[in-house]
Every structure is written in structure tokens, then in C-alpha cells.
Amino acid sequence: MFGFLNVYKPAGKTSHDIVAILRKVTGVKQIGHTGTLDPFAEGVLPTAVGKATRLIEYLEDDKAYEAVIQLGASTATYDTEGEITAQSDKIPDLEEIETALNFFRGEIEQIPPMFSAVKVNGKKLYEYARKGEQAEVKPRKVCISELKILNYDKASRKLEVHIECSKGTYIRSIANDLGERLGAYAHLIKLVRVKAGAFSIDNSVKLEEIDTAEKVLAVLIPPLKVLNYPEYELNETEKKKVANGMGFFVNMPDGTVILTYKNTVSAVANIQQNQLKCTKVFV
Numbered sequence: 001m002f003g004f005l006n007v008y009k010p011a012g013k014t015s016h017d018i019v020a021i022l023r024k025v026t027g028v029k030q031i032g033h034t035g036t037l038d039p040f041a042e043g044v045l046p047t048a049v050g051k052a053t054r055l056i057e058y059l060e061d062d063k064a065y066e067a068v069i070q071l072g073a074s075t076a077t078y079d080t081e082g083e084i085t086a087q088s089d090k091i092p093d094l095e096e097i098e099t100a101l102n103f104f105r106g107e108i109e110q111i112p113p114m115f116s117a118v119k120v121n122g123k124k125l126y127e128y129a130r131k132g133e134q135a136e137v138k139p140r141k142v143c144i145s146e147l148k149i150l151n152y153d154k155a156s157r158k159l160e161v162h163i164e165c166s167k168g169t170y171i172r173s174i175a176n177d178l179g180e181r182l183g184a185y186a187h188l189i190k191l192v193r194v195k196a197g198a199f200s201i202d203n204s205v206k207l208e209e210i211d212t213a214e215k216v217l218a219v220l221i222p223p224l225k226v227l228n229y230p231e232y233e234l235n236e237t238e239k240k241k242v243a244n245g246m247g248f249f250v251n252m253p254d255g256t257v258i259l260t261y262k263n264t265v266s267a268v269a270n271i272q273q274n275q276l277k278c279t280k281v282f283v
Helices: 015-026 051-058 094-104 125-130 171-182 213-219 236-243
Strands: 002-009 031-033 042-050 063-071 073-075 084-087 106-110 140-153 158-165 186-196 231-233 255-261 264-272 275-281
Touching: 002 015, 002 051, 002 213, 015 031, 015 042, 015 213, 031 051, 042 051, 051 264, 063 171, 073 171, 094 140, 094 171, 106 171, 158 171, 158 186, 171 186, 236 255, 236 264, 236 275
Parallel strands: 042 186, 073 186, 231 255
Antiparallel strands: 002 042, 031 042, 063 158, 063 186, 073 084, 106 140, 140 158, 255 264, 264 275
């Protein structure tokens, strides 16, 4: 097996759970996901099968989410799984929320949650947090390309938003930081990833739909359908050179190129001044 799966991760299972299930179903050990989702979150989890795991770094990594934020209380984990750390009776109006959201649009600096897998000095932040230890967490630049309100129920203080963002953005942090800016406190109560690069929730598959190796094969996505790079079709002579790790000259712009043979991925290469050198070979 060589390709990608657009798996729908249900709430309650971890990304590692999904990989373990697929390894058991397919008998393939070489399986990996392209981006962790918190256990309580659900939605698109692009998964690579077989040698496609070596292509994960070449996938587009922008994300889109629909999130429900509960105003009125903040938690230690910034979501429903943590203890309440602060509360407020304030009920912001829609205009006030919209104004506050302006501070989260575009390129921003974001501090990851203490209960996260971000590493500081070789140790994950949640390991510090669980022991009650402190760690110096530096802000990271992320880009929020779209942030819009889908619904706001003032009575329950539930805010539903759509967010499109760069890789590494913590939606939990946006919920917590928005609450602080409003002076109303907040935490995330639902998160659905609706898009990850070329993978959309509209054509994702549930685990119960791929409970045999044959069903997995039927929905396996060829790498060429999700890799957004120029392609170069090899002839027989060039294919032999690639198989032996050799480069050759080609009249193409500088940059990354996907080498194909009979419309299947043979290698990933880099071109500099018409000189092609393979970086990953699959033949």
C-alpha cells in the first residue's frame, strides 16, 4: 500500500489510536498521521500508508476548524478537560466580540497551552504541567487567515467560529486569549477540523467504513492527487538513473519537483540551475 487516507477522527480517540487501528486492519506497520488532534477534538486526520509516510513533509499544511467557545470560565487546559481556573458573570455583546477577534486575525504571536506536546528543553509542556512545574514558554508566530463568527448564543454565552490558520496554531489558546481580552474568560468545548491541506471533511472516511484491508485500498488516495508540486514524467533511461540515485539535467525552474513514471511517484527531487538531484527515491 502506498498512499494517503482522509480519516475522520472521532472525539475520544487519540491520533495514535487511529494509527494503531489502521496498522491492525492493514497489516502495514509504516503508517503515520500528518498532525495531531487533541483527544476531545474530531475531524480530518490525513494519514499516510506505506512509503507515503516519507511524503508527509511535502503536503500542504494549512488547517481549517469550526470551534465552539464557552465564555464565562477559563480552565487549566483551555478546554473541557481541565479544572476551572477563573470565572466571570460578564456577558459580552456581539459587537464587542467582533472587535476583540480583530486582535487574532493575520500574523499573531501565540503562547502554546501548558497542557500541550510542545517541547521545552527536550521535555513536553504537559509533563511540566502534570507535575506542577513551571517552564518558560516562548510565543510562536502563527497566521490566522480567516476568523469569522458562525453563531453566538448570548443566553448560554456559546460562541461558534470558523478559523483558517497555519500549521501549529492552537485553537485552545485562541479561546483562552479571547476570553481574557473580553474580560469574560473562556475555554474550548468543541473542535472539529474541517480541512487539512488538500484533505476536506466532505470526503473523509470513518473508521467503521475501512475495517478491512480491501476497504482501505478502495479509498486510498494516490500521492499525486494531494501533492501540489510540478511533476516530471521520467523516460526509461531517466528512471534507471533515478533508481541508482543519479541526477540529470532538465529544463525546469528551480525548486522541488515530483518525478513520476507511468503516473506514479518515483522520487522527489530538487532542481538548481537545471541540475536535478533526487532527495527521496521510491523505485
